[in-house]
Amino acid sequence: MSAHGHVDLGHTVAGWTGTTLALLGFAGAGAAVCAAWAPGIWIGLGVVAAAGIVTWVLHLAGWGKPSGPRPEADWDWRKRDAGARIGHADCLGCRAGGPRRAVAAAGRPRSAASLPAADSGA
Numbered sequence: 001m002s003a004h005g006h007v008d009l010g011h012t013v014a015g016w017t018g019t020t021l022a023l024l025g026f027a028g029a030g031a032a033v034c035a036a037w038a039p040g041i042w043i044g045l046g047v048v049a050a051a052g053i054v055t056w057v058l059h060l061a062g063w064g065k066p067s068g069p070r071p072e073a074d075w076d077w078r079k080r081d082a083g084a085r086i087g088h089a090d091c092l093g094c095r096a097g098g099p100r101r102a103v104a105a106a107g108r109p110r111s112a113a114s115l116p117a118a119d120s121g122a
Contacts, residue, residue, distance in 0.1 A: 007069055011077040014064035018055030022048050060084060060097050067091055 029044025058064060062080040066088035074081075087094035 008065075008072070008075045011075075012059075012063060012065050013077060014055050014058035016077065017058060017063075018051045021051035021054060025049075025051060056093050056096070059093050064093070 025044045025047030027044075028047060029041050032038070032040025032044055055064070062082065062084035064084065065074075065081055066083065067090055084094075087097065
């Protein structure tokens with residue numbers, strides 16, 4: 001068991017891809033600052049912006065996860081989220097995906113996954 005308990009921390013394809021791209025963009029921009037290369041700074045910051053867009057698109061395509069805990073059967077980071085097509089309730093990224101997705105997501109209740117720590121009363 002980890003320090004965070006037995007919970008899903010959201011390891012998804014969207015999360016890993018976005019984090020990797022953002023890390024590369026920040027490292028590139030930092031190296032460009034050290035080298036005093038102004039175009040490299042803008043290129044690095046552009047990669048960071050692209051990381052946000054790529055993460056959002058992957059989330060909308062089902063490679064992200066909804067807010068909150070998921071059932072343990074869905075914890076594998078390579079598992080697509082079938083509910084992403086119509087949107088997740090309380091998800092800013094899904095609401096930004098368009099009005100049709102936002103309306104569909106607002107009408108659905110959030111899935112409640114039980115957490116072992118909450119069930120034990122501790």
